[in-house]
Amino acid sequence: MIQLKEASPRAPVRARRAPDPRWRWAGLALLLAAAVYAPFQLAPFHVFQLTMVLIYSVALLGLNLLVGHAGQISLGHGAFFAVGAYAGAIMLDRYDLPYPLTLPIAAAVAFVIGLALGVPAMRLRGLYLALVTLAIAIFLVPLLKRFEELTGGSMGLTLAKPAPPAWSGLAEDQWLYFLTLVVAVVAFLVAAGLLRSRVGRALHAVRDNETAAEVMGVRLSSYKTLAFAWSAMYAGAAGCVYTWVIGFVSPDSFTVNLSITLLAGLVVGGLGSLSGPVLGGLFVMFVPSISQDVNDAAPGVIFGLLIIAVMYVAPTGLAGLAGRLLKKIPRKE
Template structure:
């Protein structure tokens, strides 16, 4: 009975602690744009934007076990979908979001077919090729995409009733979309789809024996991942107000994958930490060395990988486990004499001096003359 009550008490304390942390984070997130400069609000907006893209990549790589180096291409597809709709057709900003999400979902379904027969480095090269040839293709479709000059579109404008500045309104809109996207990713991972993705990642043969349809879930992993990237690209168009093919080179895909690894593969908080890494570390590298910011950026990634091999999301658990497993030092005797060695005390007392010199008890004649148990009877000659 006491064990059950203790378990309920622990669970209740864990829920209260989680609710308290959530409330504090929500308060900070909501009040942050009112106390920060416009550029800092823009940086927070970009962190949320990248977190959406990394949440989709986490579904594919972290939980699906498939490597993709072409995530920047899906990001570009969503960005250009929104830009073309705003520039050519004059639709509203909110109308571009479901179109970009649905279009990238279908694109991911079609691109997920090679994932059925490829894995590892072969799949990575195929996805990288998509990221490499998309920017030149966008340049050749000049009547639609604007070619090398790109497209300039209007940004989000705050309504009069909100009383917010443009950067604040954009921040709250992106925050709402990011919250819905991250909640959707969390629910997906907690559903049958998430469990099937984990099973495929751990052991495909065992997952197939258990009834998991490999072709379906591998294709759906690409589709969901592409949809999240398309949503992030649409938000990018809203925030920046300009798209060009040079903004979505293959370096973007590699940067997104590196950010996810640094943030934490297979972690729900990894995309947020990875988004902060993508946004703040390059600017920090530029401040440290204006001549070679790329070198500083690479060294920072290497340092993080040495300190936190499981990513920044797993660093607190790693530090806590290292602290709890550290042996405690016991205080010595107050008079300064050396402590007794347990191994020495465990040895036979005959080696300790006084115990060896102790006289042995006298033998009992009756006992000495007694016949041993099981001995044959003595004869008269004996």
């Protein structure tokens, strides 16, 4: 007679506890308080650096919608950034519009161009889509130089920066920082709401499995095109604010290297995460300068090695690494 062994008792499986949303809101409030407090404690140059981090974060937020959430690829995001910068600069230089009005106009112009480019791009994928977007970034610089009467040609356009109002008591660098902070906060709130909606679920379905998404009734062509348009709109808004902060635009500031750097910053920061663009903005702002300080002769080599090192330590980006570290923290039952 065959005797069956008695099964050993197993420990009950504990369900993973969902993070308390109150802690998330508390963390966001603490981060926002630190962002408001920072410009009063830092030197003007460091305030400028933080302002640029916010600008790059907004641009990367749009790129994240396209790459991280819709599953598309773009090597021409710097071109949309340049479109927004020049749209804002032309509105200020040629038509003397108030600064607040240039932001929605620049975003709208970039949205329309992204929508127009998204229609043919929706039929492509992978390497072919990457080459098309790369071509956009390549031909933009000579195109800007050709229309010299409008864009200033190779010399670019020099603009006055927004002056802080007398009632604010802020220095120019602090005022520009807070303007950029307001734009960044609104951009992140809109993106968070978009991703939690039906549109966000459709983008994720397209990213994960296009065939299954189409069977479920998701219109692939519409959402792919809109993803390009939304991505371009965020980049255009960031480019417009860049014009306010720098006070100067030139075609040589928007070469293909900018597009590649933005994509690298997003991958390092973390795809598909709202915190990824912020971490990517820090990477885009500070890593090139650190590379330049390490070795003036080969900053590109140092930059590339740092990217490889980060990808080796954190394959899912810095946001994914932070998430894994937080999960290892023991919690009280």
